[in-house]
Amino acid sequence: ISVTVMNPSGVWLNGAVSQMFHLMAVVCLACVVLKAIQLYWRKRKLLKIFKSFPGPPTHWLYGHLQMLQQEDELDNTASWAEKYPHCHPVWLGGFLVFLWINHPEYAKAVYIGSDLTSSFALCSSIGQGLLILNGPKWFQHRRLLTPGFHYDILKSYVTMMADSVHVMLDKWEQLITQEKSVELFEHVSLMTLDSIMKSAFSYQSNCQTDRSVPGDEQGEGWGSEGGGEWKGRGVEGAGLGCPQSLLLVPFRDDFGKMTYTTMCIKETLRLYPPVPAIARELSAPVTFVDGRTLPKGLTTCLYYSLQVFDPLRFSPENSAERHSYAFLPFAAGPRNCIGQQFAMNEMKVALALTLLRFEFSPDPAKPPIKIPQAILRSKNGIHLHLKKLQ
Numbered sequence: 001i002s003v004t005v006m007n008p009s010g011v012w013l014n015g016a017v018s019q020m021f022h023l024m025a026v027v028c029l030a031c032v033v034l035k036a037i038q039l040y041w042r043k044r045k046l047l048k049i050f051k052s053f054p055g056p057p058t059h060w061l062y063g064h065l066q067m068l069q070q071e072d073e074l075d076n077t078a079s080w081a082e083k084y085p086h087c088h089p090v091w092l093g094g095f096l097v098f099l100w101i102n103h104p105e106y107a108k109a110v111y112i113g114s115d116l117t118s119s120f121a122l123c124s125s126i127g128q129g130l131l132i133l134n135g136p137k138w139f140q141h142r143r144l145l146t147p148g149f150h151y152d153i154l155k156s157y158v159t160m161m162a163d164s165v166h167v168m169l170d171k172w173e174q175l176i177t178q179e180k181s182v183e184l185f186e187h188v189s190l191m192t193l194d195s196i197m198k199s200a201f202s203y204q205s206n207c208q209t210d211r212s213v214p215g216d217e218q219g220e221g222w223g224s225e226g227g228g229e230w231k232g233r234g235v236e237g238a239g240l241g242c243p244q245s246l247l248l249v250p251f252r253d254d255f256g257k258m259t260y261t262t263m264c265i266k267e268t269l270r271l272y273p274p275v276p277a278i279a280r281e282l283s284a285p286v287t288f289v290d291g292r293t294l295p296k297g298l299t300t301c302l303y304y305s306l307q308v309f310d311p312l313r314f315s316p317e318n319s320a321e322r323h324s325y326a327f328l329p330f331a332a333g334p335r336n337c338i339g340q341q342f343a344m345n346e347m348k349v350a351l352a353l354t355l356l357r358f359e360f361s362p363d364p365a366k367p368p369i370k371i372p373q374a375i376l377r378s379k380n381g382i383h384l385h386l387k388k389l390q
């Protein structure tokens, strides 16, 4: 590289600039070499750590990324779990590795021996909520929020949840056609948003009925099928005025009696965990039941498994025999899901009220395609045929 400078000392300046560029090139090269050496040692160290943990074959540069980015990712991970029933390494590229946990005893060791950092705090920047906070601030917030999720407080939310469900079901009644299935995911998402806004923030968002509500990104999604009609219709009118709402008074205390419904919900959460993978950073070395150890680092617990739908596995007798770390859709340990009872209540209310009004059957032409992002969802939505019960 040469730069010409038009002044009497031009020759000298030209040489100095060229020397500077040479120096910069040497520094850059040194940095690249240093980084390459660092990566080499890191890879050697990781290979040594994970020597006693056999796993699926891996590409030297991509690791298992190619298999994880395919549409059948969950089937891949489930087949890995069958082959390595305790745990196995998963490489995200050539230099980043997680231990994928498949066995409850291993999950227990990780939850007990890990830091209190949540997986979301490890990998995202979505604000400053409890989910993201760490250290003393997390502890303080968690302690402040816990009373808000007390059984009695949650009970008082049931009527509001039912209101939101009724608004959703009213919309479905308008969308039913004999031959066309209905995409339900967006409706259910809006219903849960509506319900949490009302119960946690005492805010009537009307997000299910008002197309202009900010945050309703779908906009046209449901609106195109008659959304305008919903605008301005009060939640009260749609929900409490309906005869089924009379059921709510006994309903509120009947959660404990909904044993089979609860079993179905748990079995669904086991087969399709909304949070399909959880990462935990080890704050100290962990020794597993078989004597293998792992030093400080990242570890992932995955709960997705392909098995037969069988709610009876959650009957009291069968549950008594199960390992306490075998069913963890809400995680475990101090950073478990603070909203799990809220969520269970909401699912029971929604399921019970929905089944009072509709019969469902899947649309064979549009089966859901599972994609595990931060949450497990269907790439093409959830299409079901609805039939109104008389």
Ligand code: HEM
Pocket: 117, 118, 119, 120, 130, 131, 132, 142, 196, 273, 274, 275, 278, 279, 329, 330, 331, 334, 335, 336, 337, 338, 339, 340, 342, 343
């Ligand atoms: C079916 C529904 C739900 C599932 C499966 C679920 C699952 C989970 C899981 C697995 C975690 C741990 C994440 C991690 O540490 O990496 C978590 C944390 C959390 N969940 Fe849920 N959740 C659900 C519903 C809710 C609801 C309705 C609320 C609020 C009302 C809620 C609030 C939270 C909060 C605040 C945390 C962070 C807790 C902490 O770090 O101390 N969740 N949830």
